[in-house]
Amino acid sequence: MIEVARVSKSYGNLQALASIEFTIDKGTCFGLVGPNGAGKSTLMKILAGILQHFEGDIVVDRFSVTKEKQAVKQLIGYVPQELCLEETLTARDNLLLFGRLYGLSGKDLHNRMEDVLEKIGLAERSKDKVLKFSGGMKRRLNIGCALLHEPAIIIMDEPTVGIDPQSRKSIFSIIEQLKADGSTIIYSSHYMEEVEHLCDSIGLIDKGVLLENGTMDRLLEKYGTPSLYVSGDTIEAEHLHPYPITSKGDGFLVIDADPLFVLEKLVIRFRELELQPRRLELYYPKLEDIFFQLTGTMLRDN
Amino acid sequence: MWAIARTELKKNIQDKGIWFWTFILPILFIVVFVAVFSGQEGVEYKEIITQIIPGYAVMFTFFIMISMVITFIKDRERGMVARIASTPLPVQSYFLGKWVPFMIIVLLQIAVLFLFGFLVYDLPLGDPMALIVMSLFQAFLATSWGLAMAVLVKSENMGIALTQILALGGALLGGLWMPIEIMPDIMQTICKFIPQYWGLEGYKEILLHGGGILDIWVPLTILLACGVVGILIAISGYRRYLRLSKS
Numbered sequence: 001m002i003e004v005a006r007v008s009k010s011y012g013n014l015q016a017l018a019s020i021e022f023t024i025d026k027g028t029c030f031g032l033v034g035p036n037g038a039g040k041s042t043l044m045k046i047l048a049g050i051l052q053h054f055e056g057d058i059v060v061d062r063f064s065v066t067k068e069k070q071a072v073k074q075l076i077g078y079v080p081q082e083l084c085l086e087e088t089l090t091a092r093d094n095l096l097l098f099g100r101l102y103g104l105s106g107k108d109l110h111n112r113m114e115d116v117l118e119k120i121g122l123a124e125r126s127k128d129k130v131l132k133f134s135g136g137m138k139r140r141l142n143i144g145c146a147l148l149h150e151p152a153i154i155i156m157d158e159p160t161v162g163i164d165p166q167s168r169k170s171i172f173s174i175i176e177q178l179k180a181d182g183s184t185i186i187y188s189s190h191y192m193e194e195v196e197h198l199c200d201s202i203g204l205i206d207k208g209v210l211l212e213n214g215t216m217d218r219l220l221e222k223y224g225t226p227s228l229y230v231s232g233d234t235i236e237a238e239h240l241h242p243y244p245i246t247s248k249g250d251g252f253l254v255i256d257a258d259p260l261f262v263l264e265k266l267v268i269r270f271r272e273l274e275l276q277p278r279r280l281e282l283y284y285p286k287l288e289d290i291f292f293q294l295t296g297t298m299l300r301d302n
Numbered sequence: 303m304w305a306i307a308r309t310e311l312k313k314n315i316q317d318k319g320i321w322f323w324t325f326i327l328p329i330l331f332i333v334v335f336v337a338v339f340s341g342q343e344g345v346e347y348k349e350i351i352t353q354i355i356p357g358y359a360v361m362f363t364f365f366i367m368i369s370m371v372i373t374f375i376k377d378r379e380r381g382m383v384a385r386i387a388s389t390p391l392p393v394q395s396y397f398l399g400k401w402v403p404f405m406i407i408v409l410l411q412i413a414v415l416f417l418f419g420f421l422v423y424d425l426p427l428g429d430p431m432a433l434i435v436m437s438l439f440q441a442f443l444a445t446s447w448g449l450a451m452a453v454l455v456k457s458e459n460m461g462i463a464l465t466q467i468l469a470l471g472g473a474l475l476g477g478l479w480m481p482i483e484i485m486p487d488i489m490q491t492i493c494k495f496i497p498q499y500w501g502l503e504g505y506k507e508i509l510l511h512g513g514g515i516l517d518i519w520v521p522l523t524i525l526l527a528c529g530v531v532g533i534l535i536a537i538s539g540y541r542r543y544l545r546l547s548k549s
Binding site: 045048049050070073074076078080081082083084085086088089093096097098100101102103 | 304305306308309312313316317380381382384385386387388389390391544
């Protein structure tokens with residue numbers, strides 16, 4: 001459905017993207033993860049047809065972004081990081097504007113608008129001015145503006161920035177519904193847990209380079225071995241000898257091919273030494289850990 | 303294009319600031335200055351009103367640039383420009399959609415001010431067709447410069463300051479505040495390079511001397527040429543404007 005082929009982009013001497021390559025299957029949700037300044041927004045802008053001067057090409061459903069940009073734009077609904085709304089106008093006015101920009105009109109536009117208002121949960125507030133809305137409601141309307149023309153592909157650039165957990169949950173349910181409807185979604189975020197939760201496949205990007213991409217299972221298979229997490233006031237590194245360990249939070253991660261076996265052994269040892277662990281549990285690596293393995297930094301450090 | 307134009311017009315109608323700058327303030331200026339100058343001996347009343355009313359009409363058309371700058375900077379800061387660039391709308395339609403409502407507002411402004419002059423001060427309106435064409439060209443000039451300024455300036459404050467320099471400086475040098483005949487020779491030469499001067503000359507020719515379209519071809523040509531320069535600057539600055547836009 002989407003084929004990104006050797007896309008590079010520079011701003012002067014700064015290489016924002018370096019020969020990025022990946023493909024996204026139809027009807028899947030692809031998560032693009034990386035710290036601020038990694039190149040996510042630049043790639044999103046290129047995919048959405050906003051940035052036109054770059055090397056390489058992107059083919060969306062047989063159409064080239066560089067050669068057939070109007071056809072590509074019609075296929076895409078872009079949800080930018082910024083709230084692109086006319087605050088002095090109503091939710092309805094904002095939806096009408098974007099519907100018309102995608103060529104909708106008359107009854108068709110009004111029907112689509114009612115559908116979208118239902119989908120984003122703003123039907124009852126549709127005649128209110130946007131400036132009266134909460135941050136979460138504005139975010140939902142921002143998404144709604146991209147859905148009017150029923151795009152096959154929805155690009156979402158950090159759609160949950162700066163909102164409360166309840167609004168985030170509400171946005172997740174909109175995304176789940178879009179996935180169920182068969183939309184292809186490209187979701188950019190620096191919240192790893194969001195991407196893990198929502199996306200079928202993931203691309204990790206840092207300093208303009210796509211470090212890795214694939215399904216979460218494939219990434220875990222390649223980079224993440226389950227380990228054992230141990231913490232407690234009296235637990236020291238020597239109590240875990242001879243297993244290889246790394247520090248994590250207040251405790252240690254014990255890395256071994258058979259963490260269940262180690263767990264059994266450690267329980268016996270702690271009983272003998274009368275040590276009381278606060279936490280002793282199997283730890284399954286997360287995207288954050290894979291990112292750490294690939295870059296040597298935690299995403300939140302950025 | 304009409305989607306943008308309709309939205310922009312709706313926003314502008316709700317904007318109280320634009321009503322003040324466009325209609326209330328110019329009418330106040332006209333009332334005050336006609337009151338001050340109409341009592342002077344040796345000056346014909348008709349000459350005073352055909353200087354002051356079109357003079358202030360021309361000057362205040364340029365204040366639309368403030369609203370244009372604010373609109374465009376807001377679009378840039380909110381990422382609206384990039385958002386619209388992601389839709390199938392062509393660049394030129396975005397500009398046209400933004401421009402048309404301001405053009406309508408300026409034409410409405412000129413109509414209101416001249417109607418006010420006609421009803422209150424018995425201002426002669428001359429050939430209606432010439433007046434309409436002259437007003438179209440004047441509105442084109444003011445809004446095209448507004449467009450150029452809007453895509454070039456870095457901030458709202460910079461845009462407002464430059465607009466005031468252009469509007470007030472142009473009014474002073476272009477002879478909008480006082481008849482050019484009473485100004486020093488050097489000023490009379492300088493004013494020929496100021497588009498505002500040609501705006502007023504065109505209107506004076508229609509209102510004072512009963513001129514038609516053929517009699518105002520020189521002011522029309524100059525306003526058109528200056529307006530085209532504004533449009534070209536705006537088009538060439540669009541890529542930078544888009545680059546600076548948040549998304």
